[in-house]
Amino acid sequence: MIKDIIHDHLIECLDKLGISRDKEFTVEIPNNTDHGDYSTNCAMILAKENKKAPKTLAESLIKELKKKKDYKKVEMAGPGFINFTLSPAFFQRTFREIREAGADFGIQDFGKGEKVLLEFVSANPTGPLNIVSARAAAFGDTIYRVMKRVGYLPSREFYVNDAGNQVDILAESLELRLRELHGDNIGEFPYEAYHGEYVVHLAQKLNASEGVRVFMMTEKDRMEHLKEFALNELLEMQRASLERFDVSFEGWVSEKTLRAEGVVEEVLSYLTEADCTYEKDDAIWFASTKYGDDKDRVLMKSDGSITYFVPDLAYHLTKIQRGFDTLIDIFGPDHHGYVPRIKAAFKAMGYDDGILEIIFLQQVNLFESGERVKMSKRAGKIVTMDDLINVVGKDSARYFFIARKASAHLNFDLELAMQQNNENPVYYCQYAHARICSIIKKAKKDKMWPKSFKSELAAKLNKTEELAIIQKLSDLPELLTLISIHREPHRLATYIEELAAMIHKYYARYQIVSAKSKDLTHARLMLLETTKQVMAIVFELMGISAPEKM
RNA sequence: GCGCCAGUAGCUCAGCAGGAUAGAGCAGCAGCCUUCUAAGCUGCGGGUCAGGGGUUCGAAUCCCUUCUGGCGUGCCA
Structure with missing residues (x-):
């Protein structure tokens, strides 16, 4: 939200100065705090099309930007960056907006009601769920929660292979x-x-x-x-x-039911109409190489039964027929060879294969005492999802699964996840929340908690740590849109860890509840109350509890 | 062989889709509890971003290539 305001300011100034702006520039938070609170590459990006040196462009922009009261400092640096240091009032205004949003903070219409189908887990109903399914469950469910918050209409489905x-x-x-x-x-x-x-x-x-x-x-x-x-x-x-695991599904789609409803025949006839099938060696084949696959695939085996591919395709067809705009399949690591054929089938049936997006979760390796836990499905030696929840707890398990990006192999350290101490990031984050609750409790006990806060007291929040916390809070809406665009829930974990660290440091450095200044106490309590709210929102998105005490 | 994914500190991982001096946690070392929770805080050390080439004002990030690891390459699902 702050970024958007700065971006708008830049556009306003660019237009005023008659500088053309065809290329997209960005407003970012620099990783070096010496470079201010925000910075933009605007002048460097637009230099070429305006036939001006980046620094010259930056200087004239800075002159214009300085007319605004929102900035304490606007400086040029390096090859033409413009660095902004915001006035405390800017942060305080942002803070009041976050407070007003309350539990709705981060809710947006970014997704514009786009209907998204998320298919995940979809394990064979031939045994208990394993840890890869657990990872898929945590991942898919978190994407769902985030997408919902930013204005998509997502739906979760579990495809049941109850035939074959x-x-x-x-x-x-x-x-x-x-x-x-x-x-x-x-x-x-x-x-x-x-x-x-x-x-x-x-x-x-x-x-x-x-x-x-x-x-x-x-x-x-x-x-x-x-x-x-x-x-x-x-x-x-x-x-x-x-x-x-706190994961539920809007739909459980049965393969057996699909077969009974005749969708399978429908798919076969579409492919035949598209002239993409042929008979060879008593089997019926799909000429998927016509659409980019590296070999043709069998649809009906020589014994007359159909392959897994056909009902799965039928299932995907129903997704389209039910009006979903985007189909996201979350697969395990062993299915990537499957993609070309299903995309080929989409094209053969006349659908844009671009609406189907497949996310691959890499495998999960369990470690115990530094040793890899060997699992064998065939021999029935697997660590189940239930085992995992029993051993490490739901919060810890979900956290560890979410904290890694999908494409990374996940080395799951059972002992670490079991530990309830500083080595475990889950507790680090939850502890920050519990600490805030504890301070609030203390304030109430000391009669320092007012019936209602005067929002103008936000002006008392001017310490570096306080402004940094506000800045972090204000990052959330954009973070959620980025997570939904890139399907990267792991950023929630990074975010909550950073926010928790800020709270722990703030706690260690400043006395919050103090008899010396009632106004300052109230201002800080407001900050903590709002932070608690935001943390609770993030925990909820991750499917992790936000404990009041630990 | 071919295809997909990965390779960043001793370990586990981030790195905001091309930005400034590459970050965090853990592990190691040294400190901090008569004060709102020490499941915490402060400080120190630690790097050929797997190797090489290219693209450009600028590369861990994009392209090519080599190496290493995982997975796939069924008329299994």
């Missing part, structure tokens, strides 16, 4: 475990089957309620029955894990 090969194997695995319970010798448990302990538990549960009745059914009925039972149980298990 994997589910058949699940049912077969369950049957084997059931027979095992009944004392049958099943020999060696098949390699492809699901080895996880949870399948045994499912068998026990089913056995307890139905016993031998299961074996009286025909083979076909029994497999259907086992499938349905296992899917229901596992889906419910996954849903419960996500709920513990």
Whole structure:
């Protein structure tokens, strides 16, 4: 918001001076505080088109800008930067605006109601959710929350692969475990089957309620029955894990339902109409190389069943049909080979593949005592999302997942995340919030908390630390738009850590509640109350609690 | 082989999409609690931004190339 005001000032002055401004320039916060509170590259960017030296341009601009009361200092530096030092009054005015916004601070119409579908997790319903799903859940949900705040109309969906090969194997695995319970010798448990302990538990549960009745059914009925039972149980298990993680979905889209609704046939006919299919080796192929893929893909296998690709494509088709403007898929690291074919299919069906955006989350490596925790899905040795929440807690887990950008491998140190001390950034941030609450409590106890604050007391806030906090608070709206544009929720973590550090330093340096000056106490309490509000907003966006005390 | 992603301090990572002297936390060392929470604060040391070339006023950031690591390259999902 401050940046926008400075930007507007610059435009006003440029126009007044008759300087053309076709190229975009930026207003930034310099990383060196000697360069002022804000700086712009305006003169350097516009020098060429105005056929003037950057420094000359800067000087005339500075002359004009100095007429405004908002700046304490406007200086030229380096090759033509213009550095601004704001008057305290500018900050104080900003501060009052943030206070007025209250809990709505950061809410904008930047997204202009654009409908965005976020698909994430979408794990196979063949086992408990793992930590990669947990990362996807934290990431996708945070993007959702931020987008919503800046004016998009986002929606979260979980695509359930409740049909196809994997589910058949699940049912077969369950049957084997059931027979095992009944004392049958099943020999060696098949390699492809699901080895996880949870399948045994499912068998026990089913056995307890139905016993031998299961074996009286025909083979076909029994497999259907086992499938349905296992899917229901596992889906419910996954849903419960996500709920513990404070992640919910607007939609759970079932592959089985899609197939029943005939969308799959619809997709096949579209591709055929587009003259992109052919038959070879008893299979039906999609000529995806026509649209940039490096090899053609099978749609229908020689045994007559369709590949995973087709219903998934059908699902994406429904997303478009339901009127979403932007489709964001959040995938695990092992799916990037999948992109060219799905984009090719979009083009083949006559849709702009630009509306489909795919974000890849890199893998998660767990570390314990400096050792990598080895996991094997096949052998049923995985650390589940529930395990993780049990061990490190929801706040810590979400924080660590959000704090890394998507493209980075995530080395998750279990011990660090478990620690409730200064080594853990989550607590560092939450502690800042709790501290503020504690000071407020103290003020109330000392009768230093007024019924209402006089906003003009903001003028008392003129310490470097105080102005810096206000500046940081004012960064939030722009930060949220940037996060939504670039889909980079990790910046929330950076932001909250910086803000927390400022609060801890401020606390250490200044007495807030003091009998000496009531007005100053009130001014500082206002600052802390507003900071607390902003921190709470950020925690909420991250899905992390904002504790009153620790 | 080909494709995608990554490589920044001892470790984990930022670096605001091209800006000024590359930052933070942890680890290490030295200090700070009769005062609103020491889960904190203050100070010190620590770098060939993997290597090389290019683009320009200016590169950790963009392009090319080499090296290293991860993943992908199924009629699996």
